[in-house]
Amino acid sequence: MHSSVNDIRDLARLLGLSPTTVSRVLNGKSEKYRISNLTAQKVRQAAKEYNYSPSKIARGLKMDRTDTIGLIIPDISNPFFADIAYSIEKEARLKGYSIILCDSVDDLKVEKELITLLRSHKVDGIIIAPVGIRYEHIINVYNSGIPLVVIDRCFPGLDLPSITSDNYQGGYDATNHLISLGHKKIACIQGMPESFPNKERLRGYIEAHENNNLEIDKTMIVGDSFVIENGYRQTRIIFSMENPPTAVFAFSNLISIGVIKALNEMSLKIPADVSLVSFDEQPYSAYLGTPMTTVNQKKSEIGQLAIDVLFKYIMDKEYRQVVYMKLKTELIVRDSVRNLRN
Amino acid sequence: MHSSVNDIRDLARLLGLSPTTVSRVLNGKSEKYRISNLTAQKVRQAAKEYNYSPSKIARGLKMDRTDTIGLIIPDISNPFFADIAYSIEKEARLKGYSIILCDSVDDLKVEKELITLLRSHKVDGIIIAPVGIRYEHIINVYNSGIPLVVIDRCFPGLDLPSITSDNYQGGYDATNHLISLGHKKIACIQGMPESFPNKERLRGYIEAHENNNLEIDKTMIVGDSFVIENGYRQTRIIFSMENPPTAVFAFSNLISIGVIKALNEMSLKIPADVSLVSFDEQPYSAYLGTPMTTVNQKKSEIGQLAIDVLFKYIMDKEYRQVVYMKLKTELIVRDSVRNLRN
DNA sequence: TTGTAAGCGTTATCAC
DNA sequence: GTGATAACGCTTACAA
Numbered sequence: 001m002h003s004s005v006n007d008i009r010d011l012a013r014l015l016g017l018s019p020t021t022v023s024r025v026l027n028g029k030s031e032k033y034r035i036s037n038l039t040a041q042k043v044r045q046a047a048k049e050y051n052y053s054p055s056k057i058a059r060g061l062k063m064d065r066t067d068t069i070g071l072i073i074p075d076i077s078n079p080f081f082a083d084i085a086y087s088i089e090k091e092a093r094l095k096g097y098s099i100i101l102c103d104s105v106d107d108l109k110v111e112k113e114l115i116t117l118l119r120s121h122k123v124d125g126i127i128i129a130p131v132g133i134r135y136e137h138i139i140n141v142y143n144s145g146i147p148l149v150v151i152d153r154c155f156p157g158l159d160l161p162s163i164t165s166d167n168y169q170g171g172y173d174a175t176n177h178l179i180s181l182g183h184k185k186i187a188c189i190q191g192m193p194e195s196f197p198n199k200e201r202l203r204g205y206i207e208a209h210e211n212n213n214l215e216i217d218k219t220m221i222v223g224d225s226f227v228i229e230n231g232y233r234q235t236r237i238i239f240s241m242e243n244p245p246t247a248v249f250a251f252s253n254l255i256s257i258g259v260i261k262a263l264n265e266m267s268l269k270i271p272a273d274v275s276l277v278s279f280d281e282q283p284y285s286a287y288l289g290t291p292m293t294t295v296n297q298k299k300s301e302i303g304q305l306a307i308d309v310l311f312k313y314i315m316d317k318e319y320r321q322v323v324y325m326k327l328k329t330e331l332i333v334r335d336s337v338r339n340l341r342n
Numbered sequence: 343m344h345s346s347v348n349d350i351r352d353l354a355r356l357l358g359l360s361p362t363t364v365s366r367v368l369n370g371k372s373e374k375y376r377i378s379n380l381t382a383q384k385v386r387q388a389a390k391e392y393n394y395s396p397s398k399i400a401r402g403l404k405m406d407r408t409d410t411i412g413l414i415i416p417d418i419s420n421p422f423f424a425d426i427a428y429s430i431e432k433e434a435r436l437k438g439y440s441i442i443l444c445d446s447v448d449d450l451k452v453e454k455e456l457i458t459l460l461r462s463h464k465v466d467g468i469i470i471a472p473v474g475i476r477y478e479h480i481i482n483v484y485n486s487g488i489p490l491v492v493i494d495r496c497f498p499g500l501d502l503p504s505i506t507s508d509n510y511q512g513g514y515d516a517t518n519h520l521i522s523l524g525h526k527k528i529a530c531i532q533g534m535p536e537s538f539p540n541k542e543r544l545r546g547y548i549e550a551h552e553n554n555n556l557e558i559d560k561t562m563i564v565g566d567s568f569v570i571e572n573g574y575r576q577t578r579i580i581f582s583m584e585n586p587p588t589a590v591f592a593f594s595n596l597i598s599i600g601v602i603k604a605l606n607e608m609s610l611k612i613p614a615d616v617s618l619v620s621f622d623e624q625p626y627s628a629y630l631g632t633p634m635t636t637v638n639q640k641k642s643e644i645g646q647l648a649i650d651v652l653f654k655y656i657m658d659k660e661y662r663q664v665v666y667m668k669l670k671t672e673l674i675v676r677d678s679v680r681n682l683r684n
Numbered sequence: 685t686t687g688t689a690a691g692c693g694t695t696a697t698c699a700c
Numbered sequence: 701g702t703g704a705t706a707a708c709g710c711t712t713a714c715a716a
Contacts, residue, residue: 101441
């Protein structure tokens with residue numbers, strides 16, 4: 001085993017050089033300081049040999065940047081967010097940044113604590129998919145000058161840089177697809193009603209009806225959460241009614257799992273008895289008993305753009321323009337909708 | 343807006359106290375140093391009011407601990423690892439630690455770089471689900487005294503603390519279940535053959551045959567990757583043969599998605615025409631066209647135990663006992679296996 | 685072409 | 701009960 005090198009000073013001593021020179025070489029400033037090629041070579045080789053790499057922690061203290069960015073999401077076990085996290089991590093790493101992953105478990109109090117925590121970690125920037133009920137604490141961070149980008153749950157009025165899907169369009173397309181195939185009574189199983197994505201999807205649902213001169217039956221708008229159980233429960237209720245709908249629009253992939261489960265139990269076939277469209281494409285959507293028609297969100301683009309925008313703020317502290325981007329959704333048509341016009 | 347407080351010194355000045363006192367109060371050492379209650383109160387209140395919390399980066403430099411742990415996984419977009427990451431993050435946070443998330447994209451070179459990176463970040467410990475081809479670089483880290491726990495892809499011979507599922511048992515149970523229902527020709531669609539979990543699952547498959555005095559048809563052991571396409575391709579090949587098997591054992595949830603897709607296309611029904619058991623329970627497993635019989639891994643326990651073990655090492659640097667834990671898997675029986683004994 | 689020394693924000697040691 | 705000071709490992713003026 002080598003004599004252990006813990007320090008830039010250890011390494012410098014070993015080489016008969018000053019820490020300054022070592023630091024310069026290791027930071028690629030050899031030419032700027034006209035350090036001899038020989039010296040530079042020796043430094044680099046020794047660093048490799050003794051497996052030395054500068055402490056980011058000491059570096060961070062001195063330079064006021066840590067090469068880390070904080071990521072706050074409501075639930076990393078939700079594939080939607082896991083996919084986003086994947087692309088964010090990848091893009092960040094490409095730029096030499098590491099991710100501090102924080103899970104808010106969809107709890108506002110936790111979210112606030114996490115923001116404080118990330119500030120104390122001196123992250124260079126924050127990407128956050130907020131719980132989405134209150135935003136003051138987030139606006140405070142942004143206004144305090146810390147680079148920050150909001151994803152998923154946000155809206156133009158917030159005055160916060162944000163990347164989101166066009167949930168209105170997704171809701172409209174899905175509903176319109178059903179209507180165009182002759183469906184007139186379409187149940188809508190919502191997620192969390194107060195959340196912005198939910199409101200927008202619902203707006204799409206409503207306007208699609210209006211544009212097709214279709215009356216909306218308010219009793220067909222049900223549900224209150226993005227989880228499986230909600231989809232299951234509402235489906236059981238709806239299809240026990242006198243005049244059940246011919247179709248269901250599920251507002252999340254988890255909701256549609258619940259819908260499918262309930263329909264199975266009730267021996268109702270998709271699409272023969274009930275048609276189904278769900279928000280959020282998943283790898284298994286195409287391989288379900290009946291391949292499911294879904295609204296796909298561009299998850300990796302959301303992550304990529306979030307990083308792009310964040311780095312504008314990180315690289316140029318003067319840049320304060322509030323960027324707001326809305327990404328197109330895509331309707332993936334499969335076999336879960338019956339054509340009633342035939 | 344308040345006069346800005348960036349420093350412990352700013353805060354001390356504002357209070358007419360020394361940084362030392364402020365630090366002591368904020369670190370809960372008021373009594374130890376017999377600091378007056380009044381002073382302590384004032385400090386705490388001012389800290390809250392001015393939204394001050396100590397820089398973890400400066401603290402880390404001084405105290406030689408960063409309150410962070412590094413997590414290296416092959417693919418955060420894989421729900422199996424996302425679930426593990428979820429429980430690790432949750433447990434770590436409970437202990438006041440943050441997670442630096444690193445995705446190795448199943449690439450050994452990247453994995454090595456990430457380890458160096460995490461060392462330069464001075465993480466207090468590392469949890470790693472290795473690519474699993476080579477281990478020297480990981481053993482080096484462990485031997486250098488950095489607390490480290492391996493999850494998922496590891497084995498007793500490694501002399502590395504590790505938490506893993508009992509993949510042998512899972513493979514045995516799944517195969518035995520099929521055999522007990524009268525299946526004699528069972529295809530086995532593998533993942534990455536060199537990986538330890540795969541070897542163990544295969545060992546279970548083989549021994550289940552032996553214990554039931556069943557000959558193994560080597561041409562029934564196929565496949566080379568944990569992904570969907572592999573499951574699809576192998577299924578198409580197998581069920582184009584003269585004497586196809588009556589059942590398939592898929593070694594991952596992605597593989598079974600491919601199997602289902604292929605069987606659908608070939609108009610083969612589960613379980614009427616083909617029975618199916620898959621490794622790795624997923625939220626949708628129960629809601630597929632035919633609810634699928636799966637082998638469930640205790641993902642959240644893996645995360646929890648990894649943290650528990652890691653913290654033994656973190657808390658007691660003298661503790662060097664190599665902990666190896668193998669978690670039971672659970673066969674979840676649903677409707678995807680036909681009883682041939684009827 | 686290289687080196688010296690100060691300072692980043694914190695806490696531990698020693699002093700009073 | 702409280703405070704002055706050094707030190708953690710690094711980079712950057714400034715010096716030579």
